[in-house]
Amino acid sequence: MTTQRHIAKLAKTSLKTVSRVINKDPLVNEKTRKRVEKIIADVGYQPSQAARMVRSQTSNIVGFVADRVATTPSSIDLIRGAQDEAWDRGKHMMLFNIEEGKDSATLAAQQLSAFRAEAIIHAAVFHQKVSVAAGDIPYVLLNCFEEETRFPTVVPDDARLAYDLTERVLSAGYCRPLFLNLASNIVASGLRARGFVEAGEVRGIDLFDRVVEAAVPDAEGISYLTDQILPAAMKSDNPPDVIVCGQDLMAIGVYSILQGLGLKIGQDVAVVSFDNLMPLAELMVPGLTTVELPYYDMGRAAMALAIDGQEEPRIHRLHGRIAERQSL
Amino acid sequence: MTTQRHIAKLAKTSLKTVSRVINKDPLVNEKTRKRVEKIIADVGYQPSQAARMVRSQTSNIVGFVADRVATTPSSIDLIRGAQDEAWDRGKHMMLFNIEEGKDSATLAAQQLSAFRAEAIIHAAVFHQKVSVAAGDIPYVLLNCFEEETRFPTVVPDDARLAYDLTERVLSAGYCRPLFLNLASNIVASGLRARGFVEAGEVRGIDLFDRVVEAAVPDAEGISYLTDQILPAAMKSDNPPDVIVCGQDLMAIGVYSILQGLGLKIGQDVAVVSFDNLMPLAELMVPGLTTVELPYYDMGRAAMALAIDGQEEPRIHRLHGRIAERQSL
DNA sequence: CACAAAATGTCTCACGTAAGACAATTTTGG
DNA sequence: CCAAAATTGTCTTACGTGAGACATTTTGTG
Structure with missing residues (x-):
């Protein structure tokens, strides 16, 4: 060499x-x-980085421990954002994809410790509560949080996202939204319901009863209850004029059901959703209006916190934007 | 420390x-x-890994340079497979997501060189021809290949996948398949067309004229021509009884068109495809029968080649399996 | 040419780990 | 208790890089 x-x-x-x-x-x-x-x-x-690390007693390495993050499309942007920020700051990022059951979390921590990583970003596949076994390397939590805020934490502002989306829908003239929410054990679920209802309150519309839990956890992850809920709702006396889906994947089924009822989406009834799953949201017919979660920015923010270190641990909530298409 | x-x-x-x-x-x-x-x-x-690397003059690091791989869902399994294999073999994997335009490829190569990586896996987001600027670190190509086979190369056996899928369709009694193929500049496109036609030949059915190019590259990646091709084909004298889509994303539009024509998928007409994009393929109504590309195994294979090194450069083609659902 | 300033060189130590050579100590077996 | 064996310790060198101390050489300026 x-x-x-x-x-x-x-x-x-x-x-x-x-x-x-x-x-x-x-x-x-x-x-x-x-x-x-x-x-x-x-x-x-x-x-040689190795020799430099030995000599300088710094590694310039930040670990990115991805709890199944690399298994889903959207959250990949968490990784992209973090890596871009790391590079811009002259740092190296070591990625580890960990999975439940395996002791991969421990292994990742050990390797990062062996590399004398300066910080570890722990990222989750969806907004959830976690509990990390922290050693002496400072942590940053990304798309997840602990019961007590021991570390800087970066999450999407789900309440605000739902508020903005609902406000957008109401301001377009719709007034009978139906929110097919995710399972109540999902963190985003409660936050979004709050944002949804609050946006109604501002306009004097009571949306409290217009939130339905339309997904349940099952063996394969999630199963949707849309085919039990939606047809009945659409045939009622006062049918909704816009369906707010908990996530884009749910919207696939919703489209299918509404079209099966002979309704034209975007005309007879609107559909909006969360995730902006690309290219799905664009390829659906008509294109799906959906909220984009700020994953890329979250990744960058988390890496910035990891590199800068030593701030008072607090929760950073990031906003997203609405991707407007023809379904609204 | x-x-x-x-x-x-x-x-x-x-x-x-x-x-x-x-x-x-x-x-x-x-x-x-x-x-x-x-x-x-x-x-x-x-x-300290750093000290060990200096002392032992080995890094145990394999680089994974992902050309936009981390931007699409399915090819993530390339990464998972490679990482699992690396861990099983006691190696470290350093991941770099590179993107066109930026000089990220150069940067990644430099960093890996600085870390004295033992090999570099260059992975592409879809099966394509590439040209890598190799230094003195041995390369392995994953989901891509060079004009001349300078390095061990791992790709999906697209021809075989198409053959198997077509054989499955024909053996189910369908005899008028229409293959809405990807753009002809896509490597997989030609290979799959060959497999499709060959499977027909074996059964004495001439499928040569039943392959149509139904996708073209555009600014945003791909645009589908399904709405121009499919309605006409379905209304012809001799309409197809099964649509073979070039990829699952195309099947979204195909479903919509067929349903718009009042046809029941899986009964009046079957739809099959390539990718097994999860959870999309499962959530479509009815569930989409589609070929799963062996990304995870390809990742493992590439990492194994990278670690073992020094084999005669050749192309390894891996088979996939058919995920059967209700659309066939 | 003289002299200072600039440039380049030599030498040494340090980082943390690994390992060889070999001395010192403890344990074991008779 | 003694000798041999087992164990533990000390000392040294090496890996590649970085930097301080300081000597030597080259360059620039009058």
Whole structure:
């Protein structure tokens, strides 16, 4: 493997001068610097990170422990955001995909400890409560939170997202929304219901009774109750004029049911949702108006917190935007 | 930071003995070993990887350079497979998500070089031809290939997948399939068309004219021509009895069109596809019968090749399986 | 040419781990 | 209790990089 010694030999100079060039010591003559830099570039030499880490006692590594994050499409942006921020700040990110049951969480922690990671971002696949076994490496929680806020925490502002979406729907003239919410054990569920109802209150519409739990956890993750709830609701005396789905995947079934009832989505009845699952939301016919969760920004924010460190632990709630399409 | 010196002090023993325990030197007495190991466990000490790398001149690191892989759901399994294999083999995997335009590819290569990675897996988001700027670190290509096979290469066996799917369809009694293929510039497209036609030949059915290019590349990636092709085809004298979609996302639109024509999918006409995009394929109504690409196994295979190294460069084609649901 | 300033060189130590050489101590077996 | 064996300790070197101390050489300026 090439070392600074090899470079020195090639440049017919001393180890010290090479070291000076690499570490940008201003004492070196411009011509010498150019010559050495050319040789470094020519042989493609990169100083050994390992040796630097030993010598400098810093790793510049931030761990990203992804609790099944890498198994779902949208939350991938958490990773992308975190990595972009890390690179912009000259840090390295080590990613670990951990999965339930396996002791992968422990293994990831051990490896990060062995690499002397400066911080660990613990990311969850959906907004949920967790409990991490923290060692001496500072943590940042991403898309999840602990009972007590021991660490900086970055989550989506679900209440606000639901509020904004509902406000958008009501301001478009719809007044009988039906919220097919996610299972009540899902954190986002309660927060979104609150935002939904609050947006109604502002306009003097009581939406409290217009929230229905339309999903239940099951062996494979989630199962939807839309086919039990929706047809009945649509045939009632006072049918909803807009369906708010707990997530885009639920909207697939909702589309199918509404179309089966002979209703034109976007005309007879509107459908809005949460996730902006791409390219699904765009390919659905008609395109689905849905709230985009700020995953990319959350990833960046978490990495920034991890790198800067030492802030008072608090919860950062990030806003998203509405992706408008033809279903509204 | 804790070092072996600290451990030695805590265990009231010498640095050498701690080193012996950690490196499993059989010379140490059982009681001493236990005592030292207990202290190591208690303080949660992990030997510094950086120092080990410097000392042993090996990194045990394999780079995973993901060309937009982390932006799409299915190909995530490439990453999961690779990481699982790496862990099983006691290696570390460093992931880099690179994106066009940015110089992220160069940056990733530099960082991996600085970490003295033992190999680099270059993965693509879909089966395609690439050209990598290889340095002195051995490469493995995953879900992509070069003009000349310079490196071990792992790709899905698209021709075989299409053959198997078509054979399955024909053996179920369907005899007028219509293949809405992907754009012809997509590698998988040509391979699948071949498999499709070959499966017909075996049964004496000429399927050559039953392949249509139903997708074109556009600014946002892909745009489908299904609404121009499919309605006409269904209203022709000899309408297809099964639609083979180039990918699950295309099937969303196909479902919508067929249902719009009043046809019951799985009864009046069957639909099959490629990707097994979860949970989409399962949530579509009816569930979509589709071929699952062997991404997880491909990831594992690529990592195995990267770790073992030095095999004669050749192309490894992996098979997938058919996920059967109600659309067939 | 003289002299200071700039540039480059040599030498040394440090980081944490690994391992060889070999001395010192403890344990074991008779 | 003694000798041999087992165990533990001390000391040293090495890995690649970074940097301080300081000597030597080259360059610039009058």
